Amino acid sequence: QSLLTQPPAVSGAPGQRVTISCTGSSSNIGAGFDVHWYQQVPGAAPKLLIFANSNRPSGVPDRFSGSKSGTSASLAITGLQAEDEADYYCQSYDSSLSGSRVFGGGTKLTVL
Amino acid sequence: QVQLVESGGGVVQPGGSLRLSCAASGFTFSAYGMHWVRQAPGKGLEWVTFIRSDGNSKYYADSVQGRFIIARDNSKNTLYLQMNSLRLEDTAVYYCAKDLFCSGGTCYRLIDYWGQGTLVTVSS
Numbered sequence: 492q493s494l495l496t497q498p499p500a501v502s503g504a505p506g507q508r509v510t511i512s513c514t515g516s517s518s519n520i521g522a523g524f525d526v527h528w529y530q531q532v533p534g535a536a537p538k539l540l541i542f543a544n545s546n547r548p549s550g551v552p553d554r555f556s557g558s559k560s561g562t563s564a565s566l567a568i569t570g571l572q573a574e575d576e577a578d579y580y581c582q583s584y585d586s587s588l589s590g591s592r593v594f595g596g597g598t599k600l601t602v603l
Numbered sequence: 604q605v606q607l608v609e610s611g612g613g614v615v616q617p618g619g620s621l622r623l624s625c626a627a628s629g630f631t632f633s634a635y636g637m638h639w640v641r642q643a644p645g646k647g648l649e650w651v652t653f654i655r656s657d658g659n660s661k662y663y664a665d666s667v668q669g670r671f672i673i674a675r676d677n678s679k680n681t682l683y684l685q686m687n688s689l690r691l692e693d694t695a696v697y698y699c700a701k702d703l704f705c706s707g708g709t710c711y712r713l714i715d716y717w718g719q720g721t722l723v724t725v726s727s
Contacts (some may be wrong), residue, residue, distance in 0.1 A: 493647070525711065525713070527711075527713045527714075529648075529714075531648075535719075536698060536717035536718065536719055536720060537648065537698075537714075537717055538717075539704065539713070539714070539715050542704055542706070542711055542713055542715075543711055543713075546706065548704075548706065548715075578647075580647065580648055582648075582713070582714070584712070588664075588665075591650055591653070591662055591664060592638070592650045592653070592713075592714070593650065594640075594647060594648040594649065594650060595647070596647045597647035597648065
């Protein structure tokens with residue numbers, strides 16, 4: 492059981508908007524630690540998608556956006572494309588686990 | 604460009620040992636902390652361990668504490684993971700990953716590059 496909770500799956504049609512939530516607690520997201528998001532296409536290593544809650548690395552389309560509020564964070568994807576079908580993971584730091592990083596359980600995005 | 608190439612995976616019996624290596628290039632290895640992250644078949648990502656750039660501080664997930672040892676050789680640009688007393692539940696793809704991402708003059712403690720992973724299978 493991960494300290495960060497994500498829905499196992501979300502889906503949307505091409506062109507639609509979907510959101511993926513990441514719910515934590517007062518020892519991680521609620522403590523002010525940044526949330527980062529990774530995209531993992533089947534058979535590949537994860538790729539950094541959003542850093543520090545809402546920032547995109549260069550090369551990531553602006554269809555991807557992140558936000559954080561209280562003990563939760565969200566990833567939004569607008570204008571869904573077939574290539575967005577992948578697993579998405581949130582990641583933060585937890586003060587109860589010395590030096591460690593914590594990942595959400597992952598969300599499988601299906602583009603219908 | 605940053606490259607991380609893992610090796611050393613394979614099939615091992617429960618209770619056995621295995622050592623993974625990760626050859627790093629394309630960045631100043633000695634300046635960055637490094638992680639191992641694993642992913643069991645069909646499952647999510649699990650952080651395993653982290654070592655600071657100078658090798659003097661190491662952190663472990665509870666699931667591997669006392670069994671796994673992370674180490675690095677900055678003269679060889681190589682990260683290691685010594686895995687002892689392996690269990691069936693240690694079966695996973697093990698990724699080597701670089702810490703610290705810098706953008707716009709600010710640096711963030713996060714994983715920004717991942718290797719392609721090496722598969723460890725614990726089976727009798």
